Amino acid sequence: MSGAREQFGSRIGFILAAAGSAVGIGNLVGFPVGAAKNGGGAFLLMYAIFVFAICLPVMLAEMSVGRKAKKDPLGAYRILGGNSTGWKLAGWLSIITPFMIAVFYMVITIWILGYLAEVFMGNLDALANPEMFGQFINSPSIFGYMAAVIGIVYLILQGGVKEGIEKAAKLLMPSLFLMLLLLVIFVLTQDNAMAGVKFYLIPDFSKITAEVVNGALSQAFFSLSLGMGIMITYGSYIDNRSDVPGSAKLVAITDTAVAFTAGLMILPAIFSFNPQTDPSQLSESSIGMIFTFLPKIFLALQATIGYMGASIVAGIFFLLVFFAAITSLVSIFEVPVAALMSEKDVNRKPALMILGVLLIVLACMCAMSFGYNDFFTSFTSYAGTQKSFFDIVFDVFYETILPLNGLLICIFVIYRWKKHNFNEALDEGAPHYKGSFFEKYVDISVGTFIPVILFVIFVNTVALKYFGVSLFG
Numbered sequence: 001m002s003g004a005r006e007q008f009g010s011r012i013g014f015i016l017a018a019a020g021s022a023v024g025i026g027n028l029v030g031f032p033v034g035a036a037k038n039g040g041g042a043f044l045l046m047y048a049i050f051v052f053a054i055c056l057p058v059m060l061a062e063m064s065v066g067r068k069a070k071k072d073p074l075g076a077y078r079i080l081g082g083n084s085t086g087w088k089l090a091g092w093l094s095i096i097t098p099f100m101i102a103v104f105y106m107v108i109t110i111w112i113l114g115y116l117a118e119v120f121m122g123n124l125d126a127l128a129n130p131e132m133f134g135q136f137i138n139s140p141s142i143f144g145y146m147a148a149v150i151g152i153v154y155l156i157l158q159g160g161v162k163e164g165i166e167k168a169a170k171l172l173m174p175s176l177f178l179m180l181l182l183l184v185i186f187v188l189t190q191d192n193a194m195a196g197v198k199f200y201l202i203p204d205f206s207k208i209t210a211e212v213v214n215g216a217l218s219q220a221f222f223s224l225s226l227g228m229g230i231m232i233t234y235g236s237y238i239d240n241r242s243d244v245p246g247s248a249k250l251v252a253i254t255d256t257a258v259a260f261t262a263g264l265m266i267l268p269a270i271f272s273f274n275p276q277t278d279p280s281q282l283s284e285s286s287i288g289m290i291f292t293f294l295p296k297i298f299l300a301l302q303a304t305i306g307y308m309g310a311s312i313v314a315g316i317f318f319l320l321v322f323f324a325a326i327t328s329l330v331s332i333f334e335v336p337v338a339a340l341m342s343e344k345d346v347n348r349k350p351a352l353m354i355l356g357v358l359l360i361v362l363a364c365m366c367a368m369s370f371g372y373n374d375f376f377t378s379f380t381s382y383a384g385t386q387k388s389f390f391d392i393v394f395d396v397f398y399e400t401i402l403p404l405n406g407l408l409i410c411i412f413v414i415y416r417w418k419k420h421n422f423n424e425a426l427d428e429g430a431p432h433y434k435g436s437f438f439e440k441y442v443d444i445s446v447g448t449f450i451p452v453i454l455f456v457i458f459v460n461t462v463a464l465k466y467f468g469v470s471l472f473g
């Protein structure tokens with residue numbers, strides 16, 4: 001599309017939009033459960049170190065590449081990579097990955113909207129039935145919810161960067177913070193809540209194994225929306241006067257604070273429901289927690305606050321998760337849309353239409369992977385496990401290519417774009433960054449141990465996922 005590149009209207013708008021992308025299901029459910037199962041305060045500490053020591057520098061790399069090139073990831077890798085074929089390939093990975101992750105994230109968002117609607121219609125008791133989830137995800141009503149989610153994402157994105165993404169973030173993010181606080185206050189005043197807080201926070205370093213370390217790092221990486229071209233794309237919508245290191249720090253702090261606070265909501269809720277809970281028995285997946293475990297806990301609240309009260313609490317929870325999912329979905333879908341717009345000179349609305357249709361087709365294939373359709377349900381098998389179409393998208397793009405993309409951007413900024421250009425780009429608009437300890441740290445880490453760590457994660461995932469071999473014993 002010709003004409004000036006769209007931009008965020010304010011620094012706070014940019015920070016909220018980036019934080020909106022970062023804050024998602026991973027923060028609200030994935031992190032609390034991961035922490036409770038894997039050493040409480042010890043996990044928290046390790047996670048926070050990973051966010052600031054490893055993920056934040058990668059975020060700076062992504063944002064500065066975007067701002068410098070003023071392009072989508074494909075264009076950014078092409079321009080700053082001097083048209084080399086290898087780097088163009090990295091650019092392609094940076095737009096295909098978010099597109100495919102958008103597909104599976106979309107399916108989960110559809111389920112969340114469905115549960116929200118059910119609670120709203122007074123059906124919390126039905127949701128608490130363990131059979132409900134399996135029935136719900138295989139019912140034709142999911143296609144109706146899919147239409148609604150697509151409609152909402154379309155409405156936001158067709159408004160463009162300032163009137164769409166930024167406005168939505170300014171509305172949804174503060175509402176999200178407020179709902180989270182309300183729920184935390186409510187849960188902490190329930191009986192036995194403190195037992196949950198204890199389990200959540202008391203450090204147990206003996207739980208920290210190589211696998212837990214790997215999991216915490218992957219979780220932090222995903223949580224900050226890295227490796228998906230999102231921060232490159234959002235970075236391309238800010239001007240050279242804005243402070244990239246300062247903004248990125250705020251995004252990382254917000255994301256971590258929300259994850260931490262969500263733990264103060266989820267764990268005490270579980271313990272207040274059953275003081276004897278053994279956290280090691282909690283479901284490994286966020287999906288299991290959101291759709292089967294938590295509805296049961298909400299329903300149990302009816303003993304103290306009545307069915308209506310319990311439904312209100314559940315409704316606020318699902319709305320909170322839905323808002324978090326929508327701002328993440330918007331950010332991830334914007335990446336291929338921005339690429340199609342600038343690479344092929346297509347306007348925003350037709351770009352949304354074309355990619356939207358493709359997204360719907362793939363999301364339907366994923367949504368039918370849970371028994372609705374045999375072909376997609378038992379799509380293939382590897383490493384001795386049968387895999388559905390949904391599993392493949394998840395394994396290949398989320399588990400495998402995400403860390404690879406992180407590795408590539410690190411190598412790209414230091415060895416292709418060059419260190420001094422990277423530093424100069426970060427200095428622009430950030431007068432205190434130059435010469436700071438943080439600058440030296442970013443400069444060294446992005447060129448040395450961060451790519452090494454990401455490489456190890458990548459190799460380990462490939463060995464484990466596709467060959468059934470664990471490198472960590």
Ligand code: PHE
Binds near residue numbers: 023024026223
């Ligand atoms: N950061 C999101 C989370 O924690 C993950 C995500 C971001 C997923 C953007 C998709 C798109 O859940």
